[in-house]
Amino acid sequence: MSERRKPYPFDQLEPKWQTRWDERRLFHAPNPGDPGFDPARPKYYVLDMFPYPSGAGLHVGHPEGYTATDIVARYQRLRGCNVLHPMGWDAFGLPAEQYAIRTGQHPEITTRANIASFKKQLKRIGFSYDWEREVSTADPDFFRWTQWIFLQIYHSWFNPATQRAEPIASYTGDDPASVRLAYVAEVPVNWCPELGTVLANEEVIDGRSEVGGFPVVRRPMRQWMLRITAFAERLIDELEPLDWPAGIKLLQRNWIGKSEGAEVQFALPEHDTSLTVFTTRPDTLYGATYMVLAPENPLVDRLTTMEQRAAVAEYKAEISAKSDLERTDLAKDKSGVFTGACAINPANNERIPIWIADYVLMGYGTGAIMGVPAHDERDLEFARQFGLTILDVVQPPGGETPTGYTGDGIAINSPLIDGLPTPEAKEHITAWLEERGLGRRTINYKLRDWLFSRQRYWGEPFPIIWRDGKHEAIAESELPLVPPPLHDFKPTGTGEPPLARAKDWVRYSDKATRELNTMPQWAGSCWYYLRFCDPGNRDRFVGQEAERYWMGEGGVDLYVGGTEHAVLHLLYARFWHKVLFDLGHLSTGEPFQRLVNQGIILGEDGRKMSKRWGNVIDPLDVISGYGADAFRCYEMFMGPLEQMKPWSMTGVEGVSRFLARVWRLVMEENQAGEWVLSNSVAEAEPTRAQLKVIHATIKKVGEDIDALSFNTAIAQMMIFVNAFTNVEVRPLAALRTLLVLLNPFAPHLSSELWETLGRQFPIAPPEIIDQSWPEYREEFLVEDEVEIALQVNGKVRDRVMVATSALTEELEKVALSNHRVLEFLQGKQVKKIVVIQKKLVNVVTAP
RNA sequence: GCCAGGGUGGCGAAAUUGGCAGACGCGCCAGACUUAGGAUCUGGUGGAGCAAUCCUUAGGGGUUCGAGUCCCCUCCCUGGUACCA
DSSP states (O other), X not given: OOOOOOSSOHHHHHHHHHHXXXXXXXXXXXXXXXXXXXXXXXXXXXXXXXXXXXXXXXXXXXXXXXHHHHHHHHHHHHTTOEEEOOOOBOOOSHHHHHHHHHHOOOHHHHHHHHHHHHHHHHHHTTOOOOGGGOOBTTSHHHHHHHHHHHHHHHTEEEETTTTEEEEGGGOOSSOGGGTBSEEEEEEEEEEETTTTEEEOGGGEETTEETTTTOBOEEEEEEEEEEOGGGGHHHHHHTTTTSBOOHHHHHHHHHHHTEEEEEEEEEEOTTSSSEEEEEESOGGGGGGOOEEEEOTTOTHHHHHOOGGGHHHHHHHHHHHHHSOHHHHHHTXXXXXXXXXXXXXXXXXXXXXXXXXXXXXXXXXXXXXXXXXXXXXXXXXHHHHHHHTOOOOOOEEOTTOSOOTXXXXXXXXXXXXXXXXOBHHHHHXXXXXXXXHTTSEEEEEEESOOOEEOOBXXXXXXXXSEEEETTEEEEOOGGGOSOOOOOOSOOOOOSSSOOGGGGOHHHHBOSSSEEEOOOBOOTHHHHTTHHHHTTSTTOSSSSSOHHHHHHHHTTTSBSEEEEOGGGTTHHHHHHHXXXXXXXXXXXXXXXXXXXXXXXXXXEEOTTSSBOOGGGTOOXXXXXXXXXXXXXXXXXXXXXXXXXXXXXXXXXXXXXXXXXXXHHHHHHHEEEOXXXXXXXXXXXXXXXXXXXXXXXXXXXXXXXXHHHHTTOHHHHHHHHHHHHHHHHTOSOEEHHHHHHHHHXXXXXXXXXXXXXXXXXXXXXXOSSSSGGGSOOOOOOGGGTOOSEEEEEEEETXXXXXXXXXXXXXXXXXXXXXXXXXXXXHHHHTTOOEEEEEEXXXXXXXXXXXX
């Protein structure tokens, strides 16, 4: 089979320009103080979510976001900005380690090979990254600072008075370990036996591990935690002004899950203590006819009566045997047992029974609730199942039967607050409880502290040692703390991390041993964007001047990546950023000013791309068939960046044809079949009509890039090309303008044509990259005449050209003298005439 | 369940504040140039109808001179979430 003839020689010119860009270091952005740095230019930081370099290589989803940021980066450079556009590798992570377990190959080797192949592919697409800033999270020069930041967190506490992280020295209490932002706690964790590690809540999906899909069980273990909950309020508040998609903000807000309510104490007559619950509906206190404790609540054993002891023990055993998956699966029917104990409802002094049930979670609120069956679906189901009292205390606005009504209404059967609408009832009863020391208003969050340790090999070791059962930080001078070489990466199965196998490494001194856990994969990605500002710095995680320059004024100006990181990565990174900001290391409180999520690219069959369906598109195949420029432009022409959309090979062909038409605007084939500069290119004045297209295109492409609406920008350039395709004389100035506008999208093609034009016509500068973005002139966009629609009763009956300046009365006259309009007005009476200048005239008749 | 986003030609999609629906591309049809066309160029292309004309932005209702756009109801798709008191 003969090879399809290339529409233009992209296979020669693309490698040529990629090499030249590398040699000229064109995309290297000097830092303040470096040679070549121009302080007069504004900065622009455009960032991609860096990839995990998997063995599978790049798929078409990666370059979608990368192309978008590359267009913005190249555009901002042409507009005179100092552009920071870096790329790096999220190189620690489970897949390389799982591969090492299977093959014995060290993760470092696998990772290095994968990085090399990723980088080669990215370069082949022609991205304008500053490769001199490349970082890898698994590189000791990088992770020494990840460990350093951990130490900053470890040495800090959250001062509730200032609402800021402060050095632990400012803590005046007697137990610093209890307030550190990094602490060790025995907590019920998500233990994944298959992976041999604990996982964060965020890494568990439907009771299975996000990586690998293995079952996960609950089990108490001593783990490192980061006190992210202290920042819950700020993580919500400071989200507000950011230029992020509203949906992502909402996702984060929901994840943090703030709810306002009250803590209420219920006296326990048989014991000298009381039981505290959290409720968002203190106004329903009179309706609390029973209480429920989580089965794991430590109070359960104290409260349970002799008679109920056996039943409670049996229920607890049953629950703890269940995995999370089963526990949620079986959520249809409520289960639980009576403890035999009773509490006193503080509102009406009624004795109410205390139960335990697994629908109450130990990890939220106080691990105990008051059951208000009349106004809570779950409580109602539970009460009906076990025959507990149901008492209506809120009257819905409509006045229908209140049982099961969960909305706001009017308090009833509640002597203290009868007749009050819900909001006031809440206020009133809470104040009443506060006066008596029986309760107080509180805020609860769904967000839990971040479980930060993993029992894995391929991650950052903690810069921590243990002496006499207590943890201590190692000195900063001992960083980086590099993982010991191992041959056996398998999980031990006991929960003891694989690092335990490196006996020499573990022994720190006669009396001290090293922490054996490693950090989760999120650690490196929490701050990599800061390292990009100053990747070679040996003395600090980022130089102050570089940080102030690149991260100043809102931080990262544009951050593009997938929605899968909407809560986890973005929340964790914001948290670390705030700690470092509070400690005075950073100049802004939020890292990412503008965030955009690219949509998923589906296979041609409309299904998710997967080996299983055989619908996977390999970027390199597309590039070898159509060129990198066509690949880039197609990815952007498919549709809106944020939208999910299917791949289409014929669509690639269409975009490729467009680029070939651009090529032939400038080039033609001679007798020998060689491409030479076209005879129709000349230093001629564009016509008035051509000027209009040129300036309309300048305007639209610029505005569309700002709005990340790349598909419509390309459509406009297609209109431009169509307008110049069949003309005898192609004015040089018009072509030059087009090439600059096209450059961010198709950098190789535009560079080549620019250079070719420059050989024949003296163009300064000789390379397009040193050219500046053109400005449009409004005067070329205005028309003397416009076409307006003439409507009768909202239906278009004719279109006519009128002077742009035509006034309302003139337009009315035009409409009423138009024979098509008159035809439809026959026998009818004109009731009114609506005139929209430059748009339409609508003649409305009486019915 | 709940929350968010979305349904526009045969297909991917356009459409400032409500103001000519379908830009641009794919596909298809016709023509030109050709020994040839899976190259290139030109024209056409939402549906029905010979036509005048009528219908058309998931479906139904409403507001308006005028609705893809605003309001109400219903259906379908995608993503998130799941006993969070």
